[in-house]
Structure formats: structure tokens, C-alpha cells
Amino acid sequence: MDLRAYILAAAVAAASPAGAADWDATWVGGFDNGGDGVQVIIAGDTVVGFFLGGDYLEVTDPGALAADGSLSFKWDGGAATLSAAGDSHTLTIHAAGAADRVIELKRDQ
Numbered sequence: 001m002d003l004r005a006y007i008l009a010a011a012v013a014a015a016s017p018a019g020a021a022d023w024d025a026t027w028v029g030g031f032d033n034g035g036d037g038v039q040v041i042i043a044g045d046t047v048v049g050f051f052l053g054g055d056y057l058e059v060t061d062p063g064a065l066a067a068d069g070s071l072s073f074k075w076d077g078g079a080a081t082l083s084a085a086g087d088s089h090t091l092t093i094h095a096a097g098a099a100d101r102v103i104e105l106k107r108d109q
Contacts, residue, residue: 021084
């Protein structure tokens with residue numbers, strides 16, 4: 001590895017939160033047993049698409065990556081937080097007028 005590549009790799013590692021998840025993917029969950037599933041489409045650290053309640057919702061705040069590696073975003077009437085602990089990825093939905101809901105996510109292949 002040449003010196004420039006080493007410096008670039010070190011800078012990227014330093015800029016990433018410790019233990020941050022790699023969210024850049026499409027994530028799905030909650031469809032098992034006929035459940036009302038979700039799909040979260042993420043480019044980099046920005047939520048660009050969100051499916052909930054049988055429809056794609058307009059994301060009004062595409063997200064902010066926190067120091068702990070979680071990613072939060074908002075839509076009209078709700079907000080959600082993506083969290084990772086080891087190989088477990090979850091989406092916690094905070095919708096107006098409803099109890100919080102936690103859904104286990106899998107990277108869509």
C-alpha cells in the first residue's frame with residue numbers, strides 16, 4: 001500500500017463512528033407471518049426510500065448518523081431509528097398515535 005492510500009484509509013476510519021453499521025443498502029423486515037413489513041432504502045448514510053403500511057412514504061428528514069452508529073430519519077407523522085448491535089439490525093418506529101414498534105431487519109439480497 002502506498003503512503004497516499006494508507007493516509008486515505010486512516011482518514012476514512014477516523015471519520016467513521018466507532019462500531020458504526022454499514023447502512024448503505026436496502027433493508028427489509030416484518031413481512032413474516034403476514035405482517036405489515038417495512039423497507040428502508042439507504043444510500044451512504046441517507047434514507048432515500050421508506051415503505052410502511054403498504055405504501056412508500058415521503059421522507060421529510062433523510063437522516064443523521066449518530067456517534068453510536070444509529071441512523072434516524074423522519075416522515076410526516078413519524079420518525080424511526082435504525083440501530084445495530086453485532087449482527088442484529090433493528091428499526092424502531094415512532095408513529096403519531098401508536099406505540100413504538102421494533103422490527104428486526106435484514107439486508108435485502
